[in-house]
Amino acid sequence: MHHSLLLAGHLLPVPAVGLPWYRRVLRIRDRVDDRDAVGLTFDDGPHAEGTPAVLEALAAGGATATFFLAGEQVVQRPTLAAEIVDAGHRVALHCFRHRNFMRLSPREARDDLARGAAAIEDAAGVPITEFRPPLGYLTAAALSFARAQGWEVVLWKRIGYDWRPSATPERIARRVTRRLRGGEIIVLHDADFYSHPGAWRATAGSLPLLFERLRARGMRAVST
Secondary structure (H helix, E strand, O other): OHHHHHHHHHHOOOOHHHOHHHHHHOOOEOEOOOOOEEEEEEEOOOOOOHHHHHHHHHHHHOOOOEEEEEHHHHHHOHHHHHHHHHOOOEEEEEEOOOOOHHHOOHHHHHHHHHHHHHHHHHHHOOOOOEEOOHHHOOOHHHHHHHHHHOOEEEOOOEEOOOOOOOOOHHHHHHHHHOOOOOOEEEEEEOOOOOOOOOHHHHHHHHHHHHHHHHHHOOOEEEOO
16 A cells, blocks of 8 residues: 555656645645644745845744755855754755656655755754655655655645745735634745746745734744
8 A cells, every 4th residue: 555655656747735635645744733833934945145034034023934955055055054053943855956856766866865965964963854845746766765764744735936926025925824724834935046036035025924914813933
């Protein structure tokens, strides 16, 4: 049964995030265990401008978050990875190179994850415990490698579409808080390496609005 599910994860060209039953069966998390909070996450960094801007907004809002980092960006900016941890946030693995794992061989997927984890652990000085695949796509190779390392696979329930050229702070905040339920994980992006240039500015600008709306609902933003 488990082997068949893993095989399906490699063969089905669909984002795992779109299949709630798929997440439940494979123990893929998209919530935090706190109904008075939301899990706030950022993908694709660290970015020389975007990450500091997001860190500043988090500090002002009294929020914590988890940053799913790309190893190839950590290699370029290792001190930023350490600064995220020093500021009280968590770092986790996104990838080394930002690619769709469905297009990689099993060996390529395993090598990418091992290389990404090593880069992040070396720069941040903390072990990897969580993993989120680029685009939300999983394969049997990526999932089985993550399980073997003891990593938890963390996806999301809310996405801000903050990488789009049309994104604005108000649109991002409105999208992630519409019918929001406690415990849901939100994904945003603190970098524009794989998206519209300068998209991180709208993301950083959306955070004060997000925190204001969370407070109005008696919620707060926490790391995963």
